[in-house]
Amino acid sequence: MRSLLLALFTGVVGGALLHIIIILALPSWTGSDAFSRVVALGETQQFFTLANEANVTGLFNDDPHLRSAVCRFDLQEAPLRITARGVVALWTLAIYDRHSDEVYSMNDRAAIGDGVDMILGTTAQMLKLRRNMPEALQRSIFVELENPEGFVVLRTIVPDPSSERQARGFLSEARCQPLALG
Numbered sequence: 763m764r765s766l767l768l769a770l771f772t773g774v775v776g777g778a779l780l781h782i783i784i785i786l787a788l789p790s791w792t793g794s795d796a797f798s799r800v801v802a803l804g805e806t807q808q809f810f811t812l813a814n815e816a817n818v819t820g821l822f823n824d825d826p827h828l829r830s831a832v833c834r835f836d837l838q839e840a841p842l843r844i845t846a847r848g849v850v851a852l853w854t855l856a857i858y859d860r861h862s863d864e865v866y867s868m869n870d871r872a873a874i875g876d877g878v879d880m881i882l883g884t885t886a887q888m889l890k891l892r893r894n895m896p897e898a899l900q901r902s903i904f905v906e907l908e909n910p911e912g913f914v915v916l917r918t919i920v921p922d923p924s925s926e927r928q929a930r931g932f933l934s935e936a937r938c939q940p941l942a943l944g
Contacts, residue, residue: 796858805834809933830917830933831916832914834912837907837911841883841940844881845937846878852870853869857905859907882907885906
């Protein structure tokens with residue numbers, strides 16, 4: 763009986779201490795997730811090129827052969843069109859929701875054509891687009907998202923120093939713009 767009471771007391775005190783530690787540590791964890799760091803970069807619907815060294819944002823490439831850019835989006839007003847053109851060794855694109863969970867990814871091997879041409883939208887926006895499909899979007903890839911907020915990460919490989927200029931140009935010319943639903 764005595765050992766049962768001791769175990770019960772230890773469990774209650776241990777649980778209380780654990781909860782106190784978690785509550786005191788929450789402020790240091792808040793704002794350190796990937797979505798919060800992307801929000802801190804700036805406006806929505808604009809690509810920001812990430813540095814290749816550690817910095818105050820906490821968003822950087824640690825691979826010397828990788829260049830990347832990130833664009834935050836909010837689909838509540840309109841769908842989003844992502845485009846990028848250029849000759850690069852390889853590109854990849856990943857879409858994350860506001861919880862930083864990857865919801866879609868693709869690379870240049872799965873694209874239609876040479877570059878990135880993708881439309882992100884909610885179910886209602888996609889239905890409206892498909893009813894009256896503009897010819898300019900016929901070859902776009904359509905991605906329907908449940909959560910209207912998130913971010914896109916566009917990456918390209920730099921296999922050797924001579925391809926640095928093409929990779930930087932590819933990312934700097936990338937667009938992440940709202941699409942008017944006429």
